[in-house]
Amino acid sequence: MRRRKLGRDVFHRWEGNPVLTLEDIPFRCNTVFNGTPVKLGREYLLLLRVEGQQGYSFFALAKSWDGFHFEVEEIPVLFPAREGVFGVYEQEGIEDPRATSLDGCYYVMYTAYSKYGPRIALAKTEDFHTFERIALISEPGNKDGVLFPEKIGGRYVRLDRPIGLGVGSIWISYSDDLYAWGDSKVLLSPREGYWDSYRVGASVPPIKTGWGWLEIYHGVQMTSSGPVYRVGTALLDLEDPSKVVARCKVPLLSPREDYERIGDVPNVVFACGAIVEPDGEVKMYYGAADTCLCVATAKLEDIIMYTVSG
Amino acid sequence: MITIEDLSFRCSDIRNAGVAKVGGDYLLLVTIQGLEGYYYIYPAFSDDGYHFEVGEEPLMAPSEEGPFRVYEELGVMDPRVVQMDGRYYICYNALSVHGFRLGLAETEDFRKVRRIGLISEPDTKAGTLFPEKVKGKYVRLERPREGNSIWISYSEDLKYWGWSEVVMTPRAGFWDSDRIGASTPPFKTEHGWLFVYYGVRKTSAGPLYRLGAAILDLEDPSKVVGRTNVPILSPREEYERIGDVPNIVFSCGMVVEDGQVKLYYGAANSCICVGTTEVEEIIKACKESIREF
Numbered sequence: 001m002r003r004r005k006l007g008r009d010v011f012h013r014w015e016g017n018p019v020l021t022l023e024d025i026p027f028r029c030n031t032v033f034n035g036t037p038v039k040l041g042r043e044y045l046l047l048l049r050v051e052g053q054q055g056y057s058f059f060a061l062a063k064s065w066d067g068f069h070f071e072v073e074e075i076p077v078l079f080p081a082r083e084g085v086f087g088v089y090e091q092e093g094i095e096d097p098r099a100t101s102l103d104g105c106y107y108v109m110y111t112a113y114s115k116y117g118p119r120i121a122l123a124k125t126e127d128f129h130t131f132e133r134i135a136l137i138s139e140p141g142n143k144d145g146v147l148f149p150e151k152i153g154g155r156y157v158r159l160d161r162p163i164g165l166g167v168g169s170i171w172i173s174y175s176d177d178l179y180a181w182g183d184s185k186v187l188l189s190p191r192e193g194y195w196d197s198y199r200v201g202a203s204v205p206p207i208k209t210g211w212g213w214l215e216i217y218h219g220v221q222m223t224s225s226g227p228v229y230r231v232g233t234a235l236l237d238l239e240d241p242s243k244v245v246a247r248c249k250v251p252l253l254s255p256r257e258d259y260e261r262i263g264d265v266p267n268v269v270f271a272c273g274a275i276v277e278p279d280g281e282v283k284m285y286y287g288a289a290d291t292c293l294c295v296a297t298a299k300l301e302d303i304i305m306y307t308v309s310g
Numbered sequence: 311m312i313t314i315e316d317l318s319f320r321c322s323d324i325r326n327a328g329v330a331k332v333g334g335d336y337l338l339l340v341t342i343q344g345l346e347g348y349y350y351i352y353p354a355f356s357d358d359g360y361h362f363e364v365g366e367e368p369l370m371a372p373s374e375e376g377p378f379r380v381y382e383e384l385g386v387m388d389p390r391v392v393q394m395d396g397r398y399y400i401c402y403n404a405l406s407v408h409g410f411r412l413g414l415a416e417t418e419d420f421r422k423v424r425r426i427g428l429i430s431e432p433d434t435k436a437g438t439l440f441p442e443k444v445k446g447k448y449v450r451l452e453r454p455r456e457g458n459s460i461w462i463s464y465s466e467d468l469k470y471w472g473w474s475e476v477v478m479t480p481r482a483g484f485w486d487s488d489r490i491g492a493s494t495p496p497f498k499t500e501h502g503w504l505f506v507y508y509g510v511r512k513t514s515a516g517p518l519y520r521l522g523a524a525i526l527d528l529e530d531p532s533k534v535v536g537r538t539n540v541p542i543l544s545p546r547e548e549y550e551r552i553g554d555v556p557n558i559v560f561s562c563g564m565v566v567e568d569g570q571v572k573l574y575y576g577a578a579n580s581c582i583c584v585g586t587t588e589v590e591e592i593i594k595a596c597k598e599s600i601r602e603f
Binding site: 070078085088090116117118119136137138139140141142160161164165167169171173174175176179180181182183184185186189 | 377409429452457465
């Protein structure tokens with residue numbers, strides 16, 4: 001009897017992967033990898049982290065009509081700030097953008113890098129060409145910030161990844177005004193013996209579903225030759241997202257393909273955003289091996305099922 | 311001033327103490343490590359600032375309530391006290407398996423302490439409020455782990471904090487080359503906000519903790535106006551060199567009376583001591599930034 005073909009992971013890679021590599025960028029750079037998608041009408045936009053040849057990162061924009069074939073604009077859309085308070089904390093680059101649609105515009109959380117360490121910054125945009133920086137919203141040593149797409153209990157909510165006593169966990173924080181944050185609580189920690197035993201961090205801005213807020217996160221396992229980054233999921237309570245309703249036991253995407261295993265940082269799949277199509281198909285965009293950008297798809301129902309039942 | 315011998319109960323060690331003046335009396339908030347390894351804050355009373363009586367019950371112990379239960383599981387320690395709006399605010403370190411965080415509590419009389427909130431992200435410690443609002447906002451100093459530097463944050467309600475910026479960093483080659491953090495709450499002078507900080511230098515046998523001082527701009531306390539190039543107190547005496555963690559002088563508070571300073575400090579994580587000087591002397595040390603050569 002022939003066994004039914006399961007596929008390697010719950011997420012199915014697009015056969016045309018990678019979506020974007022260095023070759024697709026209309027200017028010289030080192031790599032293009034983590035990117036966050038939004039859908040404006042019928043058009044897909046991808047805000048991309050591009051690492052320049054000098055070594056620091058900035059953001060470029062790519063556009064597509066089908067979500068798979070993207071064209072990268074010739075001029076990057078956001079560079080590290082050169083002056084003011086952002087100039088101090090973006091000296092070594094801006095990284096890993098996550099876009100959230102809220103209050104009629106888009107908010108982008110990204111990592112500001114400087115000699116003082118990584119911290120989370122927040123900017124606002126309507127068209128992904130002009131950005132208004134709002135504030136640096138975390139202490140240093142914190143990254144992977146994602147904003148919820150609506151206020152909960154009257155407050156803005158974010159997930160982030162600070163490090164306490166060497167352990168990188170996902171935390172949740174709240175704000176009335178997007179500037180001052182508090183009421184922080186730990187949400188998801190690494191699990192001993194698991195594929196996410198070393199470190200976990202928020203990846204995709206939370207997606208509202210009938211089963212709760214779906215958070216697609218990254219989990220890291222340490223090996224003798226470095227970290228392995230995989231994709232996992234959790235469901236948070238709709239009313240009180242500091243409560244974890246369910247958490248996957250196994251990863252939904254792991255590095256398998258050459259383009260995920262070979263690159264500046266081997267064995268990394270790292271998502272920064274996803275689009276949920278009207279038919280329930282989830283297109284998840286992820287950086288692979290810190291060297292190229294890929295897309296994988298799964299049915300929302302399947303993701304929920306694997307989150308709940310493992 | 312205070313050693314294990316002065317306590318009416320057994321403990322592991324005595325770390326350091328914040329201080330408040332209540333009426334004419336002196337109150338120390340002493341961090342004590344229990345025999346099991348958790349941390350508590352005990353009160354100690356004195357009418358002259360030198361001879362203290364340690365209370366039998368802790369003023370603050372790991373909380374059983376709400377979110378505090380999770381984040382104070384392993385202890386509460388290193389309190390810094392300021393007086394503001396007719397009450398005292400205690401900024402302390404909460405320790406749990408999730409790391410160090412700053413907790414904030416308030417009290418009118420040090421009999422009943424009410425917790426306000428856990429106000430920092432994890433692995434931030436050495437927090438102290440300013441004794442008054444600056445430009446309409448509450449202000450604090452703190453030491454996030456990343457970068458081992460002193461940062462400043464602001465708040466409108468003491469619960470939600472933001473606008474964080476770095477204030478002072480360790481200096482390569484100096485006595486404070488590895489790590490710094492605020493020790494005493496800032497004290498208002500005409501030259502600016504004066505505070506004592508601790509600086510750490512790593513040696514092959516472990517860290518050396520010393521005390522320095524700095525002055526921040528009155529209007530914009532994220533700006534450093536003066537900073538001592540040399541320490542103002544270093545471990546020298548046997549009680550500063552011998553203990554659970556040798557070679558530490560670590561302060562959490564001072565009392566200023568008519569320009570005279572009583573600086574309370576923990577020594578070698580094993581006893582509480584006091585040193586004295588004048589505000590003018592510390593300011594001079596900051597302003598002149600004494601270089602040895």
